[in-house]
Amino acid sequence: MDSTSPRSSALKFTGTESYVATDDLTVAVNAAVTLERPLLVKGEPGTGKTELARQVSAALGLEMIEWHIKSTTKAQQGLYEYDAVSRLRDSQLGDERVHNVANYIKRGKLWQAFDREQKCVLLIDEVDKADIEFPNDLLQELDRMEFHVYETGETIKARQRPIVIITSNNEKELPDAFLRRCFFHYIRFPDIDTMRAIVEVHFPGLKPALLTTALTQFYEIRETNGLKKKPSTSEVLDWLKLLLAEDLSAEDLKQTGNSALPRLHGALLKNEQDVHLFERLAFLARGQR
Incomplete structure (x- = not known):
């Protein structure tokens, strides 16, 4: 583990000049950082949920990795994707790259976050847009901060545990097992x-x-x-x-x-x-x- 990376206990979010963070919101961010659990942020569209992650990144001086979820997004895409079609095509063309399966592994956003030498902020945006099984399929990876790549036989472990911020527009209920692993905050509409x-x-x-x-x-x-x-x-x-x-x-x-x-x-x-x-x-x- 890199000794130059900021410790979670030393990271404190207090808002920024361009983002008005209420007291309860700053408490939620800092609690999630201290507990090293994902921060699940719900609220009406347009209340600054996505922007919160960007401001946390800016305030703490950490790199930001964004994973924007669509209705067709699968959890596996956040880990990696294996391009078997390209490998088959290259084998037919006699390309030497086919002998190394790693050439056909595309790293997902979680892998990118896990591979960073320094702590970063990982935004999983609008998690409720995906299939109901999507959150469950990420339980182990977000909990243990590791996953297995079956094609290469390697286990990818987070070098530095990222600050994970997950947003939801409350369009559908999220599984209880997923909720248990998160620190929850609802952004109320500003008075x-x-x-x-x-x-x-x-x-x-x-x-x-x-x-x-x-x-x-x-x-x-x-x-x-x-x-x-x-x-x-x-x-x-x-x-x-x-x-x-x-x-x-x-x-x-x-x-x-x-x-x-x-x-x-x-x-x-x-x-x-x-x-x-x-x-x-x-x-x-x-x-x-």
Whole structure:
């Protein structure tokens, strides 16, 4: 084990200048680091789960390896893939490479993380997108930090145990055996004070009146009954960027005319059902006047 690598007990995450981390989130990150267990982070899309891993990497000065999961992703791909087709083709062509099976082994993200001389951060992003068996298929590898390569007969062990951060959008339940091996944290949607701090990071010096009016409208939208998709943190930041680009004031935002829709609502409402909902609300409001 490399003596120059930072010890887990010495690593402390406190957030960064570009990422507002709440106290409970920093406690969760540091607990997972101390326990040397994967940190499972759940929360609404757009609450900064993926960005958390990048910020932990930046704050601790560690390399980042990202494994983005799709519906077709298999756990084996995170370890390695054996390209038997290429080996067969090369054998037919008389290529000397065929005599060494290692030439046809493609290292996956876990192997890359295990092979690093220095501790790194491994992000397994949106684990719930894959098949329900996907988390179970990684139990031993994440627990023991090793796996066997059957084609070469070698056992790959982590040189330095990586900091593993796993994100989930809560689209499906994860197996109990998998959950037992993780430290869990749910990122709650930011309250208005935390959101102000987040906005200040991205848009320092924003006029208080504009910020107050914009956030008031944003939270009113999120709390509207019947909304199919609530706008997220990333979407309110996009919206504020547009408001600044259009040089709109707090008074401009308040003047919605006959529509209950906010200015530039396309940054916040992402489907026609929610747009129609606000149009119906505006119609009902006019009828009650």
